[in-house]
Amino acid sequence: MANLPILPIKPERAKSILAGHPWIFSGALAKKPDLPDGSLVKVQSHSQVLGIGYYNSRTDIAVRMLTSHDEKIDANFFADRFRLLRRRKEEWLPARTNAYRAVFAEGDGCPGLVVDKYDRTLVAQFHTLGMDRLKPMVVEGLVKAFGPVSIVERSDVANRAHEGLDDKPIGILHGSDVSEVEIEEQGFKFMVHVKEGQKTGFFLDQRENRQAIVRYAKGRTLANCFSYTGGFSVYAASVAKRVVSVDISKPATEYCRRNFKLNGHATPEGDFLALDVFDFLKGMEPGAFDFIILDPPSFAKNKKQLTNAIKAYTTINSKALEKLPDGGILVSSSCTSHVDQSTFIKILHQSSVNARCHLKVLESREQPQDHPYHMSFPEGRYLKFFILQKWAR
Numbered sequence: 113m114a115n116l117p118i119l120p121i122k123p124e125r126a127k128s129i130l131a132g133h134p135w136i137f138s139g140a141l142a143k144k145p146d147l148p149d150g151s152l153v154k155v156q157s158h159s160q161v162l163g164i165g166y167y168n169s170r171t172d173i174a175v176r177m178l179t180s181h182d183e184k185i186d187a188n189f190f191a192d193r194f195r196l197l198r199r200r201k202e203e204w205l206p207a208r209t210n211a212y213r214a215v216f217a218e219g220d221g222c223p224g225l226v227v228d229k230y231d232r233t234l235v236a237q238f239h240t241l242g243m244d245r246l247k248p249m250v251v252e253g254l255v256k257a258f259g260p261v262s263i264v265e266r267s268d269v270a271n272r273a274h275e276g277l278d279d280k281p282i283g284i285l286h287g288s289d290v291s292e293v294e295i296e297e298q299g300f301k302f303m304v305h306v307k308e309g310q311k312t313g314f315f316l317d318q319r320e321n322r323q324a325i326v327r328y329a330k331g332r333t334l335a336n337c338f339s340y341t342g343g344f345s346v347y348a349a350s351v352a353k354r355v356v357s358v359d360i361s362k363p364a365t366e367y368c369r370r371n372f373k374l375n376g377h378a379t380p381e382g383d384f385l386a387l388d389v390f391d392f393l394k395g396m397e398p399g400a401f402d403f404i405i406l407d408p409p410s411f412a413k414n415k416k417q418l419t420n421a422i423k424a425y426t427t428i429n430s431k432a433l434e435k436l437p438d439g440g441i442l443v444s445s446s447c448t449s450h451v452d453q454s455t456f457i458k459i460l461h462q463s464s465v466n467a468r469c470h471l472k473v474l475e476s477r478e479q480p481q482d483h484p485y486h487m488s489f490p491e492g493r494y495l496k497f498f499i500l501q502k503w504a505r
């Protein structure tokens with residue numbers, strides 16, 4: 113039993129927490145508590161303990177739940193949870209893969225915490241005040257569960273400011289000072305810069321989608337738009353006639369070239385372009401590529417940006433479809449959680465209308481098993497991924 117302040121909630125709000133929803137909005141609190149932000153609290157409805165979470169008065173989400181039991185939150189609590197996650201996730205990890213998302217925030221019962229495992233290095237992000245306060249226990253738990261050579265912190269994330277955290281720390285939390293890690297993903301090799309790369313350094317959520325495109329890429333001429341360090345490009349280059357990688361970030365395209373070399377692929381001049389994809393698609397010769405991948409960054413960080421995001425998705429998908437020949441493949445992804453599956457399908461449909469073509473769905477995919485979402489938490493379902501074929505009208 114944990115000796116913590118008790119936070120009573122309105123009884124009618126208990127049901128969703130019991131079903132596993134990890135958030136309690138401020139309107140669900142029976143009364144506003146007088147507690148420091150970031151405090152651990154025991155959540156109760158009448159006298160029933162619903163579990164333990166952490167509190168923040170600054171955000172609409174007043175409490176994020178850590179457990180549905182009345183138990184002590186310490187390093188062992190986290191170590192046990194991380195060991196279980198490790199065991200369950202490694203059971204399903206594809207062969208010749210040593211990188212995966214070890215902790216996926218709410219989806220893994222750890223709101224505000226993301227940990228990616230790159231071989232024996234862990235990269236952690238603390239998104240919330242409550243999780244930031246628990247950092248020493250989390251680090252000790254990670255050390256016990258994973259025995260890593262290093263734990264790197266990449267808390268350079270935008271939402272910390274809303275939480276009342278005024279720093280965005282990057283650094284070493286445990287072990288040796290690691291900057292670059294070589295990982296293996298389904299037999300392909302990638303260099304990951306864990307300190308300077310985007311997010312934690314690599315986009316592990318597309319692992320299985322990268323494998324999925326390979327069968328369609330044989331003999332094709334491919335443009336990988338928003339290529340970052342070449343995740344899709346490296347896979348495709350094992351079977352395609354040519355792969356051109358396009359990203360606005362020069363360091364990312366240079367990394368992409370390095371990753372080609374690492375996998376024994378040729379690196380012709382002109383195939384690694386530091387360009388804005390909107391310009392690249394506009395200037396593309398029709399029919400020059402018969403396979404286009406669009407995996408842009410999130411276009412909407414909040415609901416207010418939704419209209420502009422829909423416009424941007426429609427623009428790039430319409431342009432790509434216009435430029436593809438009959439029979440061409442469009443791979444289109446969205447990681448914006450505010451754009452749900454049905455909205456994204458409408459965007460793709462509208463894009464085919466704009467490009468005056470038919471569009472057939474070959475595969476519809478989403479996030480892999482190491483990025484799970486809880487059935488009672490649809491907010492955690494964020495990745496949309498379509499493999500489509502253009503048919504002439």
Ligand code: SAH
Pocket residue numbers: 310314315318338339340341342343344358359360361364387388389390407408409
């Ligand atoms: N497909 C990649 C991940 C893409 S992340 C993978 O599998 O690893 C999104 C990328 O889009 C980032 O690398 C970012 O630099 C790039 N980007 C953002 N805006 C862009 C733009 N307007 N034109 C080209 N690239 C852009």
